[in-house]
Amino acid sequence: MSTAEAAAPLVIILVADGARPDSLAAALDAGAAPALARLRDEGALHTVSSVFPSVTGPAYAPFLLGRFPGPVGLPALRWYDRERTRRTAPDHARSYVGAEMRHVDTDLDPAAPTLFELAPTSLGALNVIGRGLPRANRLGRGGRFALRAARTHFRGDVAGWLSIDRDVGAQVAERVRRAAASERPRVVFCALTGIDKTSHARGHDAPLVRQALGIVDETAAELRADAERGGWWGGTHLWIVSDHGHSPVRAHDDLAGAFRALGHRTMAHPFTWVPGADVAVMVSGNAMAHVYVELERRTRPWWPGLAARWDETADALLRRPSVDLLLLPHAADRCEVRAAGRGSAMVERTAGPDGAWRYAYCPIDGDPLGLGGARRCLTDAAALEACGDTDYPDALVQITHLAGAARSGDVIVSAARDWDLRARWEPIPHVSSHGALHREHMLVPLLLNRPPATTPRRTADVMPSALAALGLPVPAGLDGTSYVAPR
Incomplete structure (x- = not known):
């Protein structure tokens, strides 16, 4: 492997779906997430603002489009199609809970490019928004996985979501590790939903939530270890962020x-x-x-x-x-x-x-x-x-x-x-x-493995920062700004 190949920039975004800044900081201080604590010590942990509605799905738009969700076509997890242009009769109602999640990409404003469309190569897992991501690079999709997720959801099987997170995290790490240097994805986006699911069921400060955070920690540790062994850690940006918080x-x-x-x-x-x-x-x-x-x-x-x-x-x-x-x-x-x-x-x-x-x-x-x-x-x-x-x-x-x-x-x-x-x-x-404008819902953590050039303010800053880290131009009209100095 050449030095140039090893040092090619790589941006890894792990979404700890539902994580609160105070809960994450407490876990780091308690030694419950050693890999994440190491990232904080070497980089920075910031509290930034998410978007309204602070809901999984729409709140992924800032990460992948650098835009607030409403104006790009995702006003909420559920919405009514008054114009009758997207959702067919008889009800004209849209819900991204279940099968209609497949419509997210076509519901998005086509004039708003995704990070997947702008990056040379990408890998995604449980990313909700996938426009521009090749089907072969979408993990956590397909009939078998959909059946597993549906069974877990409708049974109310909280432990089952943790099992899904472990499998998804391991698959992501394996795909990155096994890729040849010339084929290694330059953007890796992986959402782990266990913190959100366990928070809904047990409360955001429940012991089971710490277990879910532990899976995020294990995934980050494995990705880092592989990058250090492979010689590409020096060019890697590893970010952990949440889309929303929680309150009782x-x-x-x-x-x-x-x-x-x-x-x-x-x-x-x-x-x-x-x-x-x-x-x-x-x-x-x-x-x-x-x-x-x-x-x-x-x-x-x-x-x-x-x-x-x-x-x-x-x-x-x-x-x-x-x-x-x-x-x-x-x-x-x-x-x-x-x-x-x-x-x-x-x-x-x-x-x-x-x-x-x-x-x-x-x-x-x-x-x-x-x-x-x-x-x-x-x-x-x-x-x-x-x-x-x-x-x-x-x-x-x-x-x-x-x-x-x-x-x-x-x-x-x-x-x-x-x-x-x-x-x-x-x-x-x-x-x-979650979902409201309260600070417990709107404020989320952003953990970076290296200090930012400027202070991050919103989750919408993630997408332009990823482009800057990759040395790519940042489109005009975004709602976020880069916290990474241009390469």
Whole structure:
């Protein structure tokens, strides 16, 4: 093997799905993940903001496209196709839980390139988004694996998910190890879902979650050992990141049932074929939901045109203890935010003189996001900083981008702490959940095996950083910026 081949850059992204920054740091300090602790000592451990909705699937878009999920076509894990362009009759509802996950790639904006499309060669495992990845390089796919995953899911077999993680991690390491230097993938993306599954079932601080983290640690250790033996560790970037956090759930609300109780014919998963439905409730995470009203409309209505008929319904929702925030989109770049007992405010974005977005927070009759008053003309970085100490990290940016997305709901619900919005139909009863704008859901760890050139801020920074590490050009229009110096 030549020196050039050995030193060719390689980016490995391990998604510890569902990991919280505080839980990871505690595990490292306790010696429960020695390989990851070694990476922290040599590189850095940062806390960064994920996206809204903070849900597996949509929250992978930042890693692989450098974009927030709503504007590129993934507004949530479940959504309603008002335009009838993607999801066929009879229900026009989309769910990426199960067989419809195969539609993710075609649901994505074709003008937004994936990391797999831009990198010379890639390997992916449980990556949800796979556009540009050759079928032979997709691990955790195929009929046999799908049957195994479905059996594990519907049985509520938490230990089974840990077994899947072990097998997937081992397969990824073997594929990288056995590849000839000229054929070694330059991007390796591997999602390990055990932390999320065990957190849902037992709580984010349960011993079983530590076991799931141990599998991430073992996978990282094996990949590193192979790279050191093979002589390519010097050119390897190994990053461990999460897509969302978790927080305890003590009560479950049936949000779809709430609309039925108000007299609406309501569709919601898993039973979405409801003739004559006028409301669609699409829950994700399960701590957020898109609500679509007046389903006969084929073009998206904005809240000012809906308020006369639906304002009482909005007030009724805010009276429910399960509801923390209501987002009411007024236009593509304006969204009203309401919170019970904290009033309402308008969140806006406009294009600045440099072409970059500027954000504003304009209280109407309160301070629902807890920012302490009006904020205007905030840059992307300043908007993140303004929300940094609140319960809603990066809320100004995330709300405006999701609320204005074409496939988003007419009302967007972010659940109250200790609640989620789906009372039935989960094979694993949820004692912990995610998806909302709360900091426990939005803040995630980013562990790097070498110090970054600049401080990472968001998960959207991962994709442009991978391109920079590979010496590839970074496309314009991304929502993230590179923390790796260009090669």
